[in-house]
Amino acid sequence: MPxxxxxxxxxxxxxxxxxxxxxKASPARAGDRLAGIAASNAEERVxxxxxxxxxxxxxxxxxxxxxxxxxxxxxLSIDSHDTAAFGPVAHLTVGDFRNWLLAYETEAAELAxxxxxxxxEMAAAVxxxxxxxxxxxxxxxxxxxxxxxxxxxxxxxxxNRLQPNHPTDDVKGIAASLLDGLLYGCGDAVxxxxxxxxxxxxxxxxxxxxxxxxxxxxxxxxxCILTHVTTTxxxxxQGAPVDLVFQSIGGSEATNRSFGVTQSMLxxxxxxxxxxQRGSVGxxxxxxxxxxxxxxxxxxxxxxxxxxxxxxxxxxxxAFSPLLVNSVVGxxxxxxxxGREIIRAGIEDHFCGKLLGLPMGVDICYTxxxxxxxxxxxxxxxxxxAAGVTYIxxxxxxxxxxxxxQSTSFHDALYLRxxxxxxxxxxxxxxxxxxxxxxxxxxxxxxxxxHRLLQLVEMDNNETLP
Amino acid sequence: xxxxxxxxxxxxxxxxxxxxxxxxxxxIGLGRAGGSLPTRPLLExxxxxxxxxxxxLHELDAAALAQSLTSPSDDIFQLHSAAGDRAAFIARPDCGxxxxxxxxxxxxxxxxxxxxxxxxxxxxxxxxACAIEHHAAGLLAAIFEKLAGxxxxxxxxxxVRQGRVAIGxxxxxxxxxxxxxLLIGERPGLSAPDSLGIYLTYDPLPGRSNAERNCISNIxxxxxxxxxxxxxxxxxxMRESRRRHLSGIDLKEQAxxxxxxxxxxxx
Numbered sequence: 001m002p003x004x005x006x007x008x009x010x011x012x013x014x015x016x017x018x019x020x021x022x023x024k025a026s027p028a029r030a031g032d033r034l035a036g037i038a039a040s041n042a043e044e045r046v047x048x049x050x051x052x053x054x055x056x057x058x059x060x061x062x063x064x065x066x067x068x069x070x071x072x073x074x075x076l077s078i079d080s081h082d083t084a085a086f087g088p089v090a091h092l093t094v095g096d097f098r099n100w101l102l103a104y105e106t107e108a109a110e111l112a113x114x115x116x117x118x119x120x121e122m123a124a125a126v127x128x129x130x131x132x133x134x135x136x137x138x139x140x141x142x143x144x145x146x147x148x149x150x151x152x153x154x155x156x157x158x159x160n161r162l163q164p165n166h167p168t169d170d171v172k173g174i175a176a177s178l179l180d181g182l183l184y185g186c187g188d189a190v191x192x193x194x195x196x197x198x199x200x201x202x203x204x205x206x207x208x209x210x211x212x213x214x215x216x217x218x219x220x221x222x223x224c225i226l227t228h229v230t231t232t233x234x235x236x237x238q239g240a241p242v243d244l245v246f247q248s249i250g251g252s253e254a255t256n257r258s259f260g261v262t263q264s265m266l267x268x269x270x271x272x273x274x275x276x277q278r279g280s281v282g283x284x285x286x287x288x289x290x291x292x293x294x295x296x297x298x299x300x301x302x303x304x305x306x307x308x309x310x311x312x313x314x315x316x317x318x319a320f321s322p323l324l325v326n327s328v329v330g331x332x333x334x335x336x337x338x339g340r341e342i343i344r345a346g347i348e349d350h351f352c353g354k355l356l357g358l359p360m361g362v363d364i365c366y367t368x369x370x371x372x373x374x375x376x377x378x379x380x381x382x383x384x385x386a387a388g389v390t391y392i393x394x395x396x397x398x399x400x401x402x403x404x405x406q407s408t409s410f411h412d413a414l415y416l417r418x419x420x421x422x423x424x425x426x427x428x429x430x431x432x433x434x435x436x437x438x439x440x441x442x443x444x445x446x447x448x449x450x451h452r453l454l455q456l457v458e459m460d461n462n463e464t465l466p
Numbered sequence: 467x468x469x470x471x472x473x474x475x476x477x478x479x480x481x482x483x484x485x486x487x488x489x490x491x492x493x494i495g496l497g498r499a500g501g502s503l504p505t506r507p508l509l510e511x512x513x514x515x516x517x518x519x520x521x522x523l524h525e526l527d528a529a530a531l532a533q534s535l536t537s538p539s540d541d542i543f544q545l546h547s548a549a550g551d552r553a554a555f556i557a558r559p560d561c562g563x564x565x566x567x568x569x570x571x572x573x574x575x576x577x578x579x580x581x582x583x584x585x586x587x588x589x590x591x592x593x594x595a596c597a598i599e600h601h602a603a604g605l606l607a608a609i610f611e612k613l614a615g616x617x618x619x620x621x622x623x624x625x626v627r628q629g630r631v632a633i634g635x636x637x638x639x640x641x642x643x644x645x646x647x648l649l650i651g652e653r654p655g656l657s658a659p660d661s662l663g664i665y666l667t668y669d670p671l672p673g674r675s676n677a678e679r680n681c682i683s684n685i686x687x688x689x690x691x692x693x694x695x696x697x698x699x700x701x702x703x704m705r706e707s708r709r710r711h712l713s714g715i716d717l718k719e720q721a722x723x724x725x726x727x728x729x730x731x732x733x
Contacts (some may be wrong), residue, residue, distance in 0.1 A: 395492075
């Protein structure tokens with residue numbers, strides 16, 4: 001691969017190849033330092049960004065950061081590239097592409113049209129020379145709408161995944177958190193449980209629990225048990241009422257192999273879920289989670305920086321028209337993202353996902369060994385609200401007692417809706433109004449002693465099992 | 467109480483369904499001030515997070531710990547990982563998994579044991595030195611009592627500062643132990659800043675994966691798995707590991723089948 005050189009004043013900076021250029025241009029990141037690929041000083045980083053800005057976007061069609069022959073995400077990206085869609089930006093450098101994205105004339109329609117012409121590496125590259133305000137502004141212009149039992153991603157909407165986890169999957173414990181979330185107006189993106197084990201019978205039982213709750217109370221939302229795709233396929237084969245198929249994915253074939261996942265497996269699972277025809281307004285049936293650092297953690301990063309690897313995971317996700325994608329940005333720990341790095345990474349992930357045409361949510365979160373706190377999460381939350389994030393997580397009191405990390409609370413979603421006048425998915429907004437839970441999609445109604453949803457902790461799921 | 471004061475205390479009361487907290491440890495029914503978190507649950511959360519952060523940053527007092535522990539022999543190895551301080555330990559997990567040069571030389575200098583040890587016990591601070599300071603002494607006493615009837619040839623105890631789980635592999639290999647049992651502070655959660663975990667590894671060698679270990683987690687008194695129960699589970703796993711010459715997933719499946727009460731907690 002050719003070397004890249006950029007001269008700043010009297011000093012020439014040399015970058016061995018495209019992936020070295022991208023890594024050195026990447027804003028400071030613990031994981032890149034851990035991998036030994038980060039810029040060695042601040043000037044080298046900016047020199048790399050300057051060199052990157054002069055690079056024609058076309059370069060990314062000629063040179064791959066991970067070899068075509070060695071990786072099925074590179075092959076997917078190159079083989080499915082839409083040359084016609086790329087047309088309007090084909091003549092631009094990375095730097096001019098940033099200017100094009102920010103131009104008044106570039107609106108939602110232009111951004112949607114160009115998405116199939118962009119490779120993950122183009123999105124990653126331009127994000128590296130954008131500031132937070134640039135990424136917020138451009139992401140805000142992009143509209144990605146998906147549907148299953150409601151309509152997600154409309155402008156002016158903020159949706160929420162209700163995450164009622166319990167450390168032993170106790171049905172009543174889950175139900176208590178579930179009703180708490182619903183009574184705080186949350187759960188329109190999905191009601192999604194991370195089960196404590198991959199045990200098939202337990203996964204099937206939880207699928208029935210959520211399907212029963214959604215049917216009994218006619219809630220316009222969808223459910224998901226976040227277990228391995230192969231377990232969900234087994235559950236579907238045994239007749240479980242599966243709405244969405246979940247899988248964690250990463251940005252290289254080798255990362256996904258370490259997760260026990262292949263592209264054909266995902267295609268098969270998506271087809272199985274669509275065949276169940278459980279969606280009422282659409283058939284986006286996939287739910288993916290990602291996070292910077294996963295490829296390095298799996299030692300499958302090919303010397304590529306963690307932010308570029310993350311966007312490559314989005315390149316995989318978009319092949320499956322998912323209902324939801326989210327970056328679990330602060331979960332991986334401070335050796336990959338620490339302190340304020342979490343904030344920029346969350347904005348990058350949301351921007352790059354949206355630019356590639358994905359319904360991006362962000363799990364705004366941190367662990368206790370990271371140098372981060374609730375104020376940092378409020379900062380990222382508010383920025384993402386301004387950027388038009390499709391959905392965020394809803395965990396009782398921001399404290400996930402199963403996964404042992406801090407995410408966003410139901411109150412956080414209410415805050416963002418109130419601050420920025422954002423509403424839930426329209427079908428869900430109507431349901432909340434009819435149930436006297438939230439009025440106008442924004443204002444929480446006073447809590448009542450005898451709300452009918454309180455009965456859901458009494459539902460005995462075992463009676464409904466086949 | 468004045469009317470104004472009464473109104474002030476009514477805003478932010480817990481929700482009517484807060485009694486459902488008997489069903490889950492999740493923070494449900496917290497109440498609302500407008501749509502925001504009321505003052506009391508806000509500060510309760512801040513307290514839990516503050517304790518967790520303090521636990522992560524707390525430095526282990528290894529000398530005091532050595533005084534308090536029950537040990538198989540009089541000598542205790544005081545070791546340190548290649549992570550120089552707490553900040554390096556958090557940023558560089560790879561450094562926390564290997565010994566520093568001084569510690570390695572200390573173990574290498576030792577005359578090799580005539581017969582290999584059956585097991586080397588190791589105590590490492592991990593992400594919560596508080597867990598070790600609160601629970602290691604009590605837990606080790608319970609373990610040695612449990613093992614007393616068996617014929618175990620135990621290596622001298624090691625205490626490691628700035629250590630992660632895999633550092634036990636290097637220590638076990640240098641001590642020529644057939645297995646290691648490593649007690650380590652777990653990453654603090656909001657519910658408990660001082661949970662202790664035990665990792666058992668048969669045939670410890672650098673490069674072992676976590677799938678080759680057995681873990682018993684969330685040991686703390688009160689509130690978690692008791693010392694007695696933790697010691698009971700460990701003694702079972704140690705005997706089976708010695709008999710079957712393995713640890714990890716294969717041993718876990720067997721253990722789960724034989725001890726169904728323990729399988730969920732071991733997960």
